Every structure is written in structure tokens, then in C-alpha cells.
Amino acid sequence: MSVRLAAETAAATAVARLSRFAGRGGGTTLPGKLVWMLDPGAVDALARRLPGGVVLVSATNGKTTTTAMASAILSPTRRLAWNNSGANLASGVASTLLLARDAELGLLEVDEFALPEVIRRTRPRIVCLGNLFRDQLDRYGELEHIAERWRAAVEHLADTTMTVVNADDPLVAVLAEGREAVLRFGVDDPTQGRDGLQHASDSKYCVRCGHPYRYDAVYVGHLGAYRCPSCGHARPSLDIAAREIESQGLEGVAFTLTAPGASARVRLALPGLYNVYNALAAASLCLALGVSLDRIVSGLERFRAAFGRFERFAAGDRTVLLLLIKNPAGANEALRTLQEGDVPPVVVVALNDRIADGRDVSWIWDVDFEPLLARATRIVATGERAAELALRFTYGGLARERLEILPRLESALDRGLALTPPGAELVVLPTYTAMLELRATATARGFTRPYWEQARAS
Amino acid sequence: MIIRVGHLYPEYLNIYADRGNIAVFLHRAASRGHELRVEPITLGTRLEPGAHDLLYVGGGQDREQTMIAPDLAARAGALREAVEAGAALLAVCGGYQLLGRGYRGRDGSWLEGAGVFPLETLAGETRMIGDVLLESTLEEAPGRSIAGFENHAGRTVLDPGCETLGRVVAGFGNDGGSGYEGCRVGRALGTYLHGPLLPRNPWLADLVLSWALAHATGAGPQPLTPLSDELEQEAHAVSSARARERGGRPVRS
Numbered sequence: 001m002s003v004r005l006a007a008e009t010a011a012a013t014a015v016a017r018l019s020r021f022a023g024r025g026g027g028t029t030l031p032g033k034l035v036w037m038l039d040p041g042a043v044d045a046l047a048r049r050l051p052g053g054v055v056l057v058s059a060t061n062g063k064t065t066t067t068a069m070a071s072a073i074l075s076p077t078r079r080l081a082w083n084n085s086g087a088n089l090a091s092g093v094a095s096t097l098l099l100a101r102d103a104e105l106g107l108l109e110v111d112e113f114a115l116p117e118v119i120r121r122t123r124p125r126i127v128c129l130g131n132l133f134r135d136q137l138d139r140y141g142e143l144e145h146i147a148e149r150w151r152a153a154v155e156h157l158a159d160t161t162m163t164v165v166n167a168d169d170p171l172v173a174v175l176a177e178g179r180e181a182v183l184r185f186g187v188d189d190p191t192q193g194r195d196g197l198q199h200a201s202d203s204k205y206c207v208r209c210g211h212p213y214r215y216d217a218v219y220v221g222h223l224g225a226y227r228c229p230s231c232g233h234a235r236p237s238l239d240i241a242a243r244e245i246e247s248q249g250l251e252g253v254a255f256t257l258t259a260p261g262a263s264a265r266v267r268l269a270l271p272g273l274y275n276v277y278n279a280l281a282a283a284s285l286c287l288a289l290g291v292s293l294d295r296i297v298s299g300l301e302r303f304r305a306a307f308g309r310f311e312r313f314a315a316g317d318r319t320v321l322l323l324l325i326k327n328p329a330g331a332n333e334a335l336r337t338l339q340e341g342d343v344p345p346v347v348v349v350a351l352n353d354r355i356a357d358g359r360d361v362s363w364i365w366d367v368d369f370e371p372l373l374a375r376a377t378r379i380v381a382t383g384e385r386a387a388e389l390a391l392r393f394t395y396g397g398l399a400r401e402r403l404e405i406l407p408r409l410e411s412a413l414d415r416g417l418a419l420t421p422p423g424a425e426l427v428v429l430p431t432y433t434a435m436l437e438l439r440a441t442a443t444a445r446g447f448t449r450p451y452w453e454q455a456r457a458s
Numbered sequence: 459m460i461i462r463v464g465h466l467y468p469e470y471l472n473i474y475a476d477r478g479n480i481a482v483f484l485h486r487a488a489s490r491g492h493e494l495r496v497e498p499i500t501l502g503t504r505l506e507p508g509a510h511d512l513l514y515v516g517g518g519q520d521r522e523q524t525m526i527a528p529d530l531a532a533r534a535g536a537l538r539e540a541v542e543a544g545a546a547l548l549a550v551c552g553g554y555q556l557l558g559r560g561y562r563g564r565d566g567s568w569l570e571g572a573g574v575f576p577l578e579t580l581a582g583e584t585r586m587i588g589d590v591l592l593e594s595t596l597e598e599a600p601g602r603s604i605a606g607f608e609n610h611a612g613r614t615v616l617d618p619g620c621e622t623l624g625r626v627v628a629g630f631g632n633d634g635g636s637g638y639e640g641c642r643v644g645r646a647l648g649t650y651l652h653g654p655l656l657p658r659n660p661w662l663a664d665l666v667l668s669w670a671l672a673h674a675t676g677a678g679p680q681p682l683t684p685l686s687d688e689l690e691q692e693a694h695a696v697s698s699a700r701a702r703e704r705g706g707r708p709v710r711s
Contacts, residue, residue, distance in 0.1 A: 134473070134519075138587050138609055142473075142519040204469075210525055212469075353700070359589070360607045362653050365475030387693035391657040394689060395481045405689075 032087070032095030040121070043090070046097035047122035050081060052105035054122045055285055058115045058150075059130025059166075061330045062278040063088070065270075066130060067109040068306040069282035073291060073299025074107065082107040086307060089114050093122070105289075112146050116153035127157065128164040128285045130277065132171045133221055133329035134202050134366075136358035143202055147171050154179075164284045166277065167236050168223040174207045177236075183288055185240040185280040186225075189255075192245050192273060193217030193224065202329075208233045220274050221329040240284045242276045249341035250321070255279075257297065259287055264297045270310055272337040274330070308435040313447035317422040320413075320447065322438065325349075325429045326357070328366040334429060335372055343375040344427040348416040349393075350383040350409055350434035357431040361385050364392045373398040378419050380404045382412030383434045409437050461487055461670050463496045464510035467518070467526045470500070471553055474609075474652030476516030479550065482656040482663045483512070490682050492671065501529050505536045512546045512670035513537070515553030517652060523552045524569065530556050531570040538574055546669035547574070547646035550655060554641070554648035555579045555612050575641045575648050576620055579612040582634075586610055590631070590651055591701035592624030592639050596665070603627075604659050605697035606651030608706075614650075616641055623649050628705035645669040658693040660685070 035042050047054050057067045064086055071082050081100030083092055088111045097106060110118045112132070119127065129150065134143050154163065154175045165176040167184035176182040197204055197215070202222050205212055211230035218224040227234040242255040243263075254267045255276055268279055283296045305311055311322045323338070325331035338344065353359050373379070373396050381389040386407040393403055406412040413428070420426040430438050465480065480496060487494045499505055518526070537557070541547055549557045558577040561569040592604040604624050613633035616622065622632075623640025631639035632650070640649035647666065649655065656663040664682045672679040 137473070138607070141585065144519055144521050205522070205525065210521075359700075359704075360474075360587075360609065360653070362475035362478070362607060365478035365481075365654055366472075385693075385696060387689060387696055388658070390689045391693050392478070395478070395485055395657060405692075 030095070031098055032091035032093065035094045035098060036091045040090075043094045043097065043121040044123075046094070047106060050097075050103060050106050052078065053125030054106035054108060055126040055128065055289070056108050056110050056115070056118060056122065056124045057128045057130070057281070057285070058110045058112055059281075060112060060133040060135045060327065061333075062130050062274060062281070063109045065275065065278045065306045065309055066128070066281040067107060069278060069300060069303050070107055070285055072303040073282060073286045073296050074105065074289070076299075077295075079104045080107045081105070083109055090117050090121070093118050097122075113149070116149050119153045119157065123158065124161060126162045126164060126285055126288050127154070128281055129172045129175060130166050130281050131169045131221075131223060132202070133327055134363075135327040135329075136360070136363075138358055138360040143171070150175060162288045164281065164288055166223065166281065167238055168219060168225070168277075170207050170213065170222070170226055170233075170235070171202075173236055183239045183284045184236050185284045186235065186238045186242075187217075187219045187223075187245070187273070187276060187280070188225075188238060188241040188243050188258075189245045190217040190225075192219060194219065197222060206231060206233050220277065220333055223277070240280055240287065242280055245273070245276060247271065247273075247340050250337065251341075257283055257293070259283070259293055262293050264293050266297050266300050268300060269303065270305055271340065272333055274333040308430075308439055311439070311449075312425075313442045313449065315417055315426075315442075315445070315447045318417055318420050319425045320417070320442065321425055321427050322435060322442075323427065323429050324432065324435050325367070326432055328363050331367040331429070335368065338427060339371055339375075343372070344425055345377045345421070346380070346416050346419045346426055347372065347376045347378075348380040348382060348412050348426065348428045349389055350412065350428065350430035350438065351381075351385040351389045352383045352431050352434045353385050354433045357433050361388050364389060369393065369396050376402075378402055378404065380406060380412045380416050380419075382406050382409050383431065386412075409434055410441050413438060413441060459492045459671060459674055461492055461494045461512060461667070461674055462510050463494055463512045463514060463670075464499045464505065465496050466499050466513065466515045466530070466553070468498050468500070468516070470522040470526045471516040471518040473517045473519055473522075474551055474607075475654045476514070476550065476652075478654035479516075479548070479656045479663075480514065482654075482660070483514075483667060486660065486663055486682075486685065487667055489685055492667075501526065505533055505540075507536065507539060508543060510540065510545055511673040512548070512666065513540060515547075515549040515557060517551030517553055523556065527556055527569050527571075530572050534572040534574075537572050541574055541644050541646045544645060544669075544673045546666050546673060548666055549574075549646070549648040550652055551608075551610060551650055554650060555610075555614065557646075557648055558614065558641075561612060574646055575643055576617040577614055577641055579614045582611050582613045584611070586630035586634050586706055588629055588704060588706040589697065589701035590629030590639065590705055591627040591698045592629075592631075592651070593627055594624045594662075595622045595638070596624075596642065598665055599661065602661060603694070603698060604651065604655075604662060605653075605694050605701060606649075606655050606659070607653040607697075608650040609652075610650050614641075623647055623651075628701040630706040634706070645673070653697065658690060658697050660687050660690045
């Protein structure tokens with residue numbers, strides 16, 4: 001380590017300790033911001049000191065869960081520099097690299113917009129690209145713009161860098177075309193296909209010629225087995241696939257993981273087809289690292305949900321299930337998962353509009369809430385934009401008497417619990433900052449992880 | 459009464475929750491005993507003269523807009539005739555730009571529009587993103603408040619003397635400098651405001667519906683029976699407060 005880097009590392013580590021000491025969060029990004037400010041080039045050097053290299057994971061939806069799954073697979077045998085706090089901007093990456101002493105391998109979730117810069121600085125060994133959905137247009141801009149940035153970044157990858165791509169997303173799969181070191185994953189189970197593309201699907205036009213794709217199966221949003229009837233551009237063949245998928249409602253999902261020359265049954269403790277995609281991404285990047293299929297399966301089966309993505313708390317004689325929603329595609333999958341289980345009687349939906357949630361709340365109109373509105377007996381709208389949600393629900397057909405509006409999150413949580421019969425589950429669908437606040441409330445109230453979750457986790 | 463709606467390119471132009479605007483039209487018409495029949499008009503579909511009382515054009519991403527732009531421009535005559543014959547029209551964001559004379563890209567390229575609105579749009583260097591609050595300049599409702607969200611790189615410049623939708627109280631508006639937002643020609647309205655626009659500005663939805671009804675009946679526009687709109691007013695209040703707090707500030711030249 002150079003003298004300069006050593007000095008910067010020491011200073012930044014001290015800042016992290018101070019930040020934690022001062023009770024300002026976990027001290028996750030402050031030291032990174034400092035290094036980033038003083039000398040962004042330090043990140044290059046920090047990445048290079050990892051003997052096993054760096055793995056980057058990016059996607060609109062599922063990057064936190066995918067990275068956490070990969071960590072569950074890898075951490076028993078490798079010391080990781082992993083940004084498990086979700087600090088996924090360049091400064092968060094810098095912090096993680098800075099604070100991970102003696103790590104062998106960098107496992108980094110990266111924000112879609114920050115990916116090109118992080119690729120340039122860390123020179124990754126593997127880049128795993130999950131999906132691109134429209135998301136917070138006020139912050140990220142249009143989907144094509146992100147895709148364009150990714151395209152340029154991938155072009156500058158070293159030839160030896162392995163690209164792991166979701167073959168089911170045309171916009172992502174096309175990025176790996178012409179590259180040598182590629183692993184393509186996808187779902188291969190037409191019985192799981194949806195009736196058609198959901199409202200406001202993205203990337204449904206051929207990436208080559210612009211003609212609408214024809215789908216043999218649509219799995220999640222615009223992800224599926226696509227083929228252009230005009231120019232023939234089609235989903236490439238899959239190296240890693242999920243077959244024979246079997247949903248177990250809210251309790252989980254099982255599938256057969258097929259890799260070149262081997263296959264195994266996986267029982268995930270997380271529900272939904274979107275988590276099958278996350279598991280496929282994690283499995284693929286671990287295979288690229290040379291991990292055995294056995295270890296991958298046991299890691300995936302051991303895995304419990306990432307922070308706020310699918311968390312259960314016991315609240316007296318009721319349980320609370322927290323499912324993060326942040327964009328139409330993700331929210332639609334969360335809702336579909338709910339409908340695969342018994343639809344809960346009471347649902348709390350929380351909409352904030354801070355930067356991390358997206359200031360433009362128009363996306364809620366692109367979410368297919370209607371099946372939920374038809375079946376839930378009571379819906380509580382909460383958060384800073386509760387009134388906007390209330391309009392979405394009433395114009396979506398929800399009778400006014402089945403809707404309650406309580407902008408304060410804590411009041412909404414209490415009301416939701418009061419409406420939930422003993423022994424039943426209250427489902428809460430919050431945007432990001434609402435999730436943080438609700439989680440803090442749950443902790444302050446002494447809500448605990450239910451014993452069965454703890455038993456499974458240990 | 460049946461109100462016939464032509465929804466242009468719903469498969470391509472739907473980025474800012476345009477279906478929210480359609481849902482508002484549907485429900486508010488139904489609450490007054492009218493039925494809205496929405497017909498998608500897309501690539502290759504014919505636009506029959508006089509077949510629609512209300513035309514709706516939403517916003518899309520650049521790629522999708524480029525895909526439908528030639529088809530839309532080819533309908534210039536039909537669209538202008540419809541508006542001249544008193545059909546109502548609402549165009550939001552990308553649809554608003556495409557119904558102008560055209561869009562000048564940063565590379566100098568020219569994307570021909572349908573020319574319903576006397577305006578041109580020039581690609582800017584930065585996007586104008588944020589909450590917006592307007593005071594209506596419509597003669598039917600002068601000074602009424604309109605709240606929404608804008609996100610556009612294009613600077614839209616109206617011909618001198620054009621009618622606008624509103625004066626910008628907070629936010630950027632057409633070009634971030636003129637202090638005005640939107641454009642009006644007869645019963646056609648174009649605006650950058652999404653969010654979506656109509657749920658939190660129900661009076662504007664009713665005004666456009668009354669125009670569509672006037673076209674359907676052949677009589678003059680009649681005000682619609684008021685609805686309670688408590689939730690709408692609440693959402694409007696929050697949205698306007700947001701614009702006052704954090705809307706983009708127009709730079710006056």
C-alpha cells in the first residue's frame with residue numbers, strides 16, 4: 001500500500017469509527033465520501049489489493065437480494081468485502097473497500113447509474129447484470145439512457161472479465177453479445193408464464209429492429225422467452241436455468257437449478273419468481289467464481305431475506321410482513337406474490353416521496369393494484385403522499401369505506417394491527433424511506449423476528 | 459351519453475402513468491351517468507373523421523416516441539380537423555411535444571410533429587425535473603391552481619400570442635424562462651404536467667370532459683355536476699406544497 005493510500009485509509013477509518021460513535025447511522029458512507037472527495041483514484045488501489053478481485057452486481061430490481069444471496073454462498077469459505085448495508089453509490093463502494101480488512105474478494109452491489117464509474121475504478125473480475133426496469137424517472141432518467149451508459153461501460157471491460165447476464169431481459173442480454181467470457185441465465189418453465197406483458201412494460205420492442213417481440217413465455221415484467229418475428233433476434237440459449245418451478249405461496253419457492261453438466265433442486269425460503277431470478281444471478285456469479293453446485297444450493301437454501309425486502313416481525317399475537325415496493329415492476333411482483341398466498345385481510349401501503357423513494361410518485365399508477373383492491377377487506381394508505389395513494393386506490397375501484405388514510409406511518413401501523421385478527425398477518429408495502437422508518441418503529445416497539453424465522457436462520 | 463375517446467399509441471406512450479388520466483376520465487364521466495368508450499389508436503389504425511369526442515396522447519421514452527413520430531405526423535391533417543371541429547384533446551409531455559411543429563435534437567436533427575399546437579421544441583442540455591404549480595390562464599377558469607410534476611429536456615417555445623395552460627408559480631414550465639406552461643388551441647390542451655395530471659386537478663378533468671360532451675351533443679359546453687373531491691383536494695394541497703418547497707425555479711430572462 002502506498003504511503004498516501006495508507007494515510008487516507010487511516011483517516012477515513014477513524015471517521016467511520018467517529019461516525020458510529022456519534023450515533024450517525026452505521027458509519028457506512030462517510031469515510032467513503034471522504035476518500036472519494038480527497039482522491040477518487042484511491043478506490044482503484046483499494047480494489048487492487050483484494051487478491052480474489054472484485055465482483056459487481058447491478059440491476060434495477062434485486063441487486064441487494066442477489067448480492068446477499070451470493071454472500072450467503074461465499075462467506076463460509078471466503079472473506080468478503082461486501083456492502084451489505086446497501087451503500088451502493090461510488091462512495092459506498094469506497095467505504096466498503098476501505099473498511100474490509102483482510103478481505104479476499106470484493107462483492108459489491110452497485111447502483112445502476114454509478115456502475116460505469118465503479119467498473120472503471122475497480123476493474124472487476126465478474127460483472128453481473130440482472131435487469132433494467134423503469135425506475136424513478138426523476139432520478140435515473142429514461143431506461144434507454146441507463147442502458148446506453150451500461151453499453152459504454154461493458155465495452156470498456158477487459159476481455160478477461162466475465163459478464164453474467166440475464167438472458168430473459170433483451171436490453172441486458174444484448175450487452176453481452178460478441179463478448180467471449182459470458183454466462184447467461186434465465187427461466188425455462190413455460191408453466192410459469194404470465195398471461196401477457198403487464199401494463200406499461202418496458203423493452204417490449206426488438207433491440208435490433210424495433211418490431212414488437214413475440215413472447216413464448218413472459219415471466220416478470222418484460223423478462224421472458226422473446227423472439228422478434230421481423231428480424232429473428234431472440235433470447236440466447238441459457239447456460240444456467242431454473243426449471244420445474246413450484247411456488248409455495250408466501251413461504252417460498254422451489255426450482256431445479258440447471259448448470260452445464262449438473263442440476264440440483266433448490267428450496268428458497270423467499271417467495272416469488274423474481275427471487276428465482278435473484279437466485280439464478282447469485283448462482284451464476286458463484287459458478288463463475290468456481291464454487292461447486294452443492295455449496296451454491298446450500299447457500300441459497302440457508303439464505304433469509306435481505307434488509308426490509310421480505311421481513312417478518314412478531315407483534316404480540318399477530319405478525320407483520322414487510323415487502324418493499326419501489327417501482328412498478330417490483331411492486332407488481334410483490335403484489336403477485338401476495339396473491340399466491342392467502343390474500344391478507346388488511347394491507348398497509350406506505351408512499352413517501354423523498355429522493356430515495358423517487359420524488360415523482362406517478363409510478364403508483366403503473367402498478368397493478370387492482371387484484372389486491374378487489375380482495376383485501378381493508379387498505380390503509382399512509383406516508384407523506386398518502387392522499388395520492390388514496391386517489392390511486394379509489395380510482396382503481398376501491399370503495400371509500402374500505403379505505404383508511406393515515407399519513408403518519410406509526411399510526412397506520414397501529415391501525416393496521418388493530419384491524420388484523422389475532423393470529424393473522426398484517427402485510428405492509430412501503431417505499432424505501434417508509435420501510436426504514438417502519439423498521440425502526442418495529443425495533444423500538446420490541447417487535448422481534450418470529451421464533452420460526454430465528455430457528456431457520458440459525 | 460357516450461363519449462368516444464381515441465387514445466393514441468397507448469402501447470408506446472404510457473411512461474408517466476397516463477392510464478391514471480384515463481381512469482379519471484372514466485370515473486368522472488360515469489359519476490355523471492356518461493359512458494366513456496376508449497379506443498386505442500396505434501400504428502396503422504385509421505383515425506376516422508369525427509369519430510372521437512376526446513383524443514388523448516401521453517408521454518413516452520425517446521425511443522418509443524421516435525418509433526411513433528412519423529405515424530403521428532402523418533395524421534397531422536386528421537388531428538387538426540378534429541380539433542377545428544371542436545373535439546377535445548389532451549396531450550401530456552412527449553405527446554405535447556409531438557403535437558407541436560417538431561422537435562429539434564441536440565445534434566440538429568428535426569423530428570416532424572403533427573402541428574396541432576403552434577410551437578417548437580428544442581432539446582436542452584439539462585433536464586427540467588420537479589414539482590410544478592400553475593395558475594390557470596384558461597378563460598373558463600382564470601387563476602385556478604394546477605399541480606403536477608415535470609421531467610423534460612425539451613424547451614418548448616410558443617409562437618407569439620399563443621394561449622397557454624397556466625402561469626408558472628413554481629417549477630420550470632415550457633422552457634424554464636418564459637414563466638408559462640402548456641398551450642391551448644380551441645379545445646386542445648398540451649402540457650408537460652404529469653404526476654398524473656388529472657387525479658389531483660379534477661376541475662381540469664371536468665372541463666375537458668365538458669368539451670368532449672359538447673362535441674358529442676353538438677351543443678355548447680355545460681358545467682358538470684360537482685363531485686365531493688375531498689381526496690383530490692388533499693392530494694392537490696400536498697402536491698402544490700411540494701412545488702412551492704422544491705419545484706424548479708424558472709430563470710426569468
